[in-house]
Every structure is written in C-alpha cells, then in structure tokens.
Amino acid sequence: MNSTTINYKNHRFPRQIISHAVWLYFRFPLSLRLVEEILLERGIVVSYETIRRWGRKFGVAYAKQLRRKKPSRKDIWHLDEVVISIGGRKHWLWRAVDQDGYVLDEIVQTRRDTKAAKRLLVRLLKKQGLSPKRIITDKLRSYGAAKRDVMPGVEHRSHKGLNNRAKNSHVPLRKREWMMQGFRSAGGLQRFISVFSAVRNLFVPPLQKHSALAIQIHRIRAMAQWNAVTAAIA
Template identity: 65%
Template sequence: MKKTHHPRYARHRYPAEMISHAVWLYFRFPLSLRMVEEMLAARGIEVSHETVRQWAMKFGQDFANQIRRRLPAAGDKWHLDEVVIKIAGRKHWLWRAVDQHGVVLDILVQSRRNAKAAKRLLRKLLKKQGIAPRVMITDKLSSYAAAKRIVMPGVEHRQHKGLNNRAENSHQLTRRRERVMKCFKSAGQAQRFLSVHDQVGNLFRRPANTNAADHRKARARAFTTWAEVTDIAAGL
C-alpha cells in the first residue's frame, strides 16, 4: 500500500489509509469500537479501541461535512419524524428529516417534543438546505403544524402516519447502533455520532429497485468520493 501523507494526518503515526478505513468501519456498520479494533487486528493492524474513538471524534464530522457538500441537492418533498431515545435514563427525542429518496437531510437530538423543538429543526433544515421544500410530510403531532405556520408558512403540509414511512424507516439504523453502543451516553454524543453516521449512510446508500450492475457502479463512485473526502485519493 502506498502511504498517503497529508497535512490533515500530521503527527499521526498511522497512515491516512488506515485511519480513514477505521473511521469508515465505525460509522458505516453497526460495530462497537472493540469490534473495529478486532477487525483491524485481523489484518495485522495493532491499534486500541480508544485510538479508534479518538480518530472518529477528530475526523468524523469533517468527513461528514464534505460528504454533504458533494451529495446531489435534496428533493423537494421532506419527511419529518421524531423517535424517543433513552440517554442516561432520561427520555430524549431524535428528530430526523429525509427527502423522498430516503436521503437523510439532518437530525437533531432534543429533550422536548413540542412546537419549540419542531421550530428548531425546521430552522436548522432551512439553514443547511438553503431552500424550503415544496411539500412537508409528518405524522399527526400538532407541533409540526404550529412550527410550520411560523417558519415555513407557504409550504404544503400533509399529516398522515401512513405517508411518513420513509422517515420512520430511517430510524431503524439508529436503533441498531443504539443497541450495539448500549445506549448513548449524552445528548451531545448522540448528536455528534448520528450527524456523521447518517451522512456516511447517505453516501453508501443503495436506492430501492436498483439492479446489481447499477449498484456496483454507484458503490464504486461512493468509494471514489470517500477517497477524495479523506484525502487518500492522491495516494491510491
């Protein structure tokens, strides 16, 4: 393997390829830090799970931000949903927005499930996306309607539980990671982890009704993008 030297990885004794691979494993698959440590050990790479954690914290959000900038523009139909998560024995709410293609637009961990919390999510979405959707689809929680009237009054709003399966299905990967991690330790940790996890998932997401050949091409493009995002493309 040709080692890549980039200022981002200065003062790291391990090469960029190894660091980016460990970060990819941790955020792409439902693996604990110790599982990632063992998978690297199977390839002759001796690194502790604490080192993997430090790499994920240092590089994960930057990788996610670059992935977001490289993804196509979001669709004009947004699905919003919220799900309860337990953090240190207390209820919190994970608010998530996805477009009609299943791409996660953003997430927000909050301690409330009211209109104020819904407004925070909508304002964050507008700031990140830069444009309002044509249609907003939610369940029948009244907080969405109250927030929409203030933040996005001109947007069509459809409220029906059966229409919101895309957002609800998007929570399944979070539930899987929550089990592996034995619950999140704090709201900040959940926000940081899921902000990266969902963007990595977007990059490697397999759309529905895709044949094997198209999937392989899309996967190859995703790996090319990942190499660019992590600054290892020049060394490949």
C-alpha cells in the same frame, strides 16, 4: 472536495489505516472493539480507544467534506421524531429525510413540542436554502403549528401511514444504539449522527436505484469519493 484540510500529522498510523477504521465504524453496525478485532486480523494492532479518538476527530472532518445532495423545490420532506434514552432521561431525535431517503438534518432535543419542531424546520431551511414542495409528518400537532409559523405556503400532509420513509430511517441508528449499548450524552449522540448519516447518505443508494448494476456503480463512486475526501489514496 479539498482533502488538504485533513491533517494526519503526528499520528503514528498512516492515513489509509485511520480512514479505513473510521469507515468501518460509521458505515457498519460494529462496536469499537469489533473494529479493533477486524484490524488485528489484518495485522494492525490498535486499541479501540484510539479508534474512538479517530472517529471523533476525523469523522467530523470527513463528514464536512462529503458532497451533499443539491436541494430542489420539488423535494418532499418527511419529518419524524424518535425517543432515545440517555442516562435514564428521555431525549428526542428529530429527523428529516427527502423522497429518496437522503437524511437532510437531525437534531437532538429534550422537548417534543412546537418549539422543538420549529427549531428543526428553521435549521432545515437554513441548511437547504429553499423550501420543499411539501412536508409529510405523522399526527403530532406540533408540526402543523411550527409549519404555519416557519413556512406557511408549503403544503403539509399529516398522516401516520404516509410517513413510513421517515420512520424507517430510524432503524439503522437503532441498530447502532443497541450495538453501542446506548449513548452517554446528548452531545455525543449529536456528534455521532452528524458523521453516521453523512457516511450513510454517501454509501446507501437512493430508493429508485433497484438494479444490482446501479447499486454496484453507486458504491464504486461512493468509495472513490470517500478516498478522495480522506486522502486515503495519494
């Protein structure tokens, strides 16, 4: 991780405040105005529009530097898609998570067909660098058609009940969608989820970590990595 690429020059507020505001916004189901209020309670007077700009500029920069989970051929990809209305028009958010609930990739598309499913699989292979042990999807036939074209040798299990892991991964975003009163554009949604999921991947413990101590240790390490990436502690 190299925090030197995060440039805070010409910003009136110090990096500690900027990184904390961005963390609050992407880590918790808070609106920009609620983040503004939390900062005000601490004596920091900053507008929600400034926080929005920080999120767009620094959130993306932070997300690019956060450590990603190393892929493995033993990974199991759970794929699912969810409809999101933007400006009265249906869009589909296609998402892939692994067996630990780690978000591997997400893509906003206007289609719910084989072409869209294929695009997700191609992106996943390029991003992960190797194929998984198997993929698990619901009964949407587009997945099977895309899988036969992109990764024919990979096992595919198609069953609605097996795919709860992917479906459950939509819940945090649904909460944010409600808090934000929807998204204004497909590009805005794509930018938001790229940061939102990266931060969530960092701070939410893997599914196998159940004990309170394991969760606390995970969060302490996550906060240390966040501080290193954002250069919040010099």
